[in-house]
Amino acid sequence: MTLLMGVLNVTPDSFYDGGQWEDEEAAVARGSAMIDEGADIVDVGGESTRPAAAPVAESEELRRVVPVVKELAQRANGRARVSVDTRKRAVAQAALEAGATIINDVSATLWPLAAEARAGWVAMHMRGEPSTMMSLANYSDVVTDVKEFLVERAELAAGAGVPEVWVDPGIGFAKTTAHNLALLARLDELVGTGWPVAIGLSRKRFIGVLASGGEHEPAPTGDRLEGSLAGAVWAMVKGAAMVRAHDVKATADAARLVGAI
Numbered sequence: 001m002t003l004l005m006g007v008l009n010v011t012p013d014s015f016y017d018g019g020q021w022e023d024e025e026a027a028v029a030r031g032s033a034m035i036d037e038g039a040d041i042v043d044v045g046g047e048s049t050r051p052a053a054a055p056v057a058e059s060e061e062l063r064r065v066v067p068v069v070k071e072l073a074q075r076a077n078g079r080a081r082v083s084v085d086t087r088k089r090a091v092a093q094a095a096l097e098a099g100a101t102i103i104n105d106v107s108a109t110l111w112p113l114a115a116e117a118r119a120g121w122v123a124m125h126m127r128g129e130p131s132t133m134m135s136l137a138n139y140s141d142v143v144t145d146v147k148e149f150l151v152e153r154a155e156l157a158a159g160a161g162v163p164e165v166w167v168d169p170g171i172g173f174a175k176t177t178a179h180n181l182a183l184l185a186r187l188d189e190l191v192g193t194g195w196p197v198a199i200g201l202s203r204k205r206f207i208g209v210l211a212s213g214g215e216h217e218p219a220p221t222g223d224r225l226e227g228s229l230a231g232a233v234w235a236m237v238k239g240a241a242m243v244r245a246h247d248v249k250a251t252a253d254a255a256r257l258v259g260a261i
């Protein structure tokens with residue numbers, strides 16, 4: 001069965017759930033609900049990495065993330081795992097000390113810490129920084145470029161002693177709609193590397209672009225559930241080991257059907 005990672009952003013500005021879970025109690029309640037709804041992992045993030053997002057200071061990210069990770073890890077009590085979505089070593093380290101067991105790393109650089117702490121590690125492909133990445137969306141062959149990058153990082157991490165590694169093509173990170181579609185259409189090439197593949201496409205822009213027919217403004221984030229579920233089901237059928245989603249109940253229901261088939 002594909003693992004389901006629920007998205008919990010404790011930020012004011014994440015592209016979909018920004019501002020909803022800034023309050024610690026609200027965040028912990030939402031994370032607990034996700035576990036009840038079927039999340040295997042709750043992914044706590046304190047910095048938006050949407051295109052053009054401004055970076056967040058380390059002290060602020062620590063303040064946002066650590067108490068929520070700590071409380072959720074306690075409440076989860078072995079029923080689910082907590083991951084930390086960060087590019088900062090200090091934030092990842094503090095979250096691991098607070099009970100997280102996976103570093104979800106969109107910078108794909110934190111494997112030395114994952115090795116040291118014997119933590120799981122998700123390595124995601126992107127280029128540049130969120131503020132610049134969309135100007136770097138040019139590839140000779142996006143699938144081959146992304147695959148080569150991820151396999152190299154995964155081998156480095158495993159060689160350093162990271163006990164669990166996932167590779168994630170980074171849908172929407174320095175990728176156009178055509179790049180995202182190519183990565184999904186040819187997901188078997190990434191799955192075929194043998195590394196467990198993680199996919200995050202929930203409510204992302206390309207889904208809105210397709211929903212609106214491509215000729216108008218992308219459909220708003222609130223109108224992207226159906227496309228998100230179709231994408232999640234596609235990834236599951238194609239062999240993804242983990243799907244990252246905001247809508248945990250709907251995605252868990254879809255995963256159950258796929259699993260049963």
Ligand code: HH2
Nearest residue numbers: 009014015047048049050124168171200
């Ligand atoms: N996407 C986002 C954040 N973290 N991690 C992985 N492994 N894969 C992804 O595709 C991925 C990710 C962006 O989504 P979200 O967290 O909802 O938004 P924001 O970055 O605005 O907080």
